[in-house]
Amino acid sequence: MSHPYDMGEKKRASILGPTLKFKGELTANEDLVIQGQIEGSIKHTSNLTIGSEGKLKASVEADHVSVEGEVRGDIEGQTSVVVRESANVEGNIFSPTVTLREGATFNGKIDMSGKARPERRAEKPAKPAKTDEPVAADAEKEGDGDKKRGAA
Numbered sequence: 001m002s003h004p005y006d007m008g009e010k011k012r013a014s015i016l017g018p019t020l021k022f023k024g025e026l027t028a029n030e031d032l033v034i035q036g037q038i039e040g041s042i043k044h045t046s047n048l049t050i051g052s053e054g055k056l057k058a059s060v061e062a063d064h065v066s067v068e069g070e071v072r073g074d075i076e077g078q079t080s081v082v083v084r085e086s087a088n089v090e091g092n093i094f095s096p097t098v099t100l101r102e103g104a105t106f107n108g109k110i111d112m113s114g115k116a117r118p119e120r121r122a123e124k125p126a127k128p129a130k131t132d133e134p135v136a137a138d139a140e141k142e143g144d145g146d147k148k149r150g151a152a
Contacts, residue, residue: 032047049066080096
C-alpha cells in the first residue's frame with residue numbers, strides 16, 4: 001500500500017515534518033502536509049492537510065483544508081474543510097462545505113454562508129466611527145424625535 005500523502009509525480013506537494021517548528025506567516029501554492037508545529041498564519045491556494053502529528057496555533061486559509069491533528073485558530077476553506085476523526089479543533093470554521101467526522105473534537109462556530117470572515121468585511125473600518133460620541137448623540141436625538149412623532 002502506498003503512503004497516504006504520496007500524490008504521485010503529477011501532483012506537487014510539500015511535507016513539513018514532525019520536528020519542524022515555524023513561527024510567522026506561511027504561504028504556499030502547492031499541496032502542503034503539515035506534521036510539525038506552526039504558530040502564526042497560513043495562507044494557501046491549494047490543498048492543505050494538517051497531519052495527525054501537526055499542531056497549529058494559527059489562522060488558516062486555503063482552498064481545501066483537511067485536519068487530522070490539532071488546530072487552535074480559525075480555519076477558512078474556500079471550497080471545503082474536513083475535520084477528521086483524530087482532529088482537535090478550537091476555533092471557527094468558514095467554508096461553503098464542512099465535514100465533521102465522528103470522533104473529532106471541535107469547539108467553535110461554523111459559518112457556511114459563503115460570506116467573508118467578519119474581520120475581512122468592508123464594514124469593519126466603519127465600526128469605530130459608530131462608537132464616537134457625536135454619532136451616538138445624533139442617534140439619540142433622532143430616536144427621541146421618532147418617539148415624539150409616534151406619540152403625536
